Amino acid sequence: MAYKTTTWALAQRDLKPATKLVLVHLANYQNKTTGQCNPSQKTLARDCGQTVSSINRHLSVLERRGLIERLRQFDARTGAARATQYRFPKAPC
Template identity: 50%
Template sequence: MALIWAANVKGLKPAAKIVLIQLADFHNKETGQCNPSAQRLADECEMGRATLFRHMATLEECGLVTRHARGDGDGGRGANHYELHLDITLGPSARPKGGCSSRDGVASQNETGGNVSKKREKSPGSETGVVSNRDRNLTIEPKNEPLSRGREAEEAEKILAAYPPDRLRGKATCIARIEEAVKEGIRPEHLLQAVKTYATDSAGFTRTKVCFSDNWFKSGRWRAYLEGIAKS
């Protein structure tokens, strides 16, 4: 449920979206708890702690996440507890002017531009903010139609074709990992740019220094390049 929500959030830069998706992966649907340590979260996102905290601040400013400090039981500080606001689906760049996402405010913007009550009691003008016949934490699907299976495969082939050709291996694994990333919300054009950047960066390496494509996609090494894209 939380992963569906994170994948559907719009308007975030890729690196911030990665942090949100990884956070959602730690969400316990039974308890609502989300308690990864900062180091574990940074490792999963394949970024430094300073970079992680910068993107976490963005998520908090958007009203998507709230951090709650916790003690360790001995007077020290323990790992943070993260609260995910599953009724908010727009980051800053996708919000219409005048949109509100304050943590104390009642209104948040969904993909239809309508307001959704943060307490999820009633939508002020309509019921378009929440799918009525499913779990109340699930948001409506985005307006944009998902890629067709044929288009999905075509995009994956295009992305893989940009990888250094003499280090291609395990095509089926590569395609599966690419399609997996796109389903998580990574835009195909950003993933293609990440692959092209790696191909350019590794052009001067000896072949043994260039990672085989199946390992590169399986280990998620493209995430570091997406972070660079987000900063540019």
């Protein structure tokens, strides 16, 4: 857990409560040493008490506002989707 990122997420204004909850839970998954953050949407849905489709909508809102970046990854051999990595471009390091 990266406390600076979680504190930053808690301080965000002008977000609907459910969207902010997703941001805070997402920030909680950031590794403080590597900065890596890649929880599944299913994990976020469970943590936030929401559906996966709701999580995806909230992530889209956060991405449009520039609060997160999503880096989708694919297996080079099979083309199958792999874990999405999340970044927080406006959060303190």
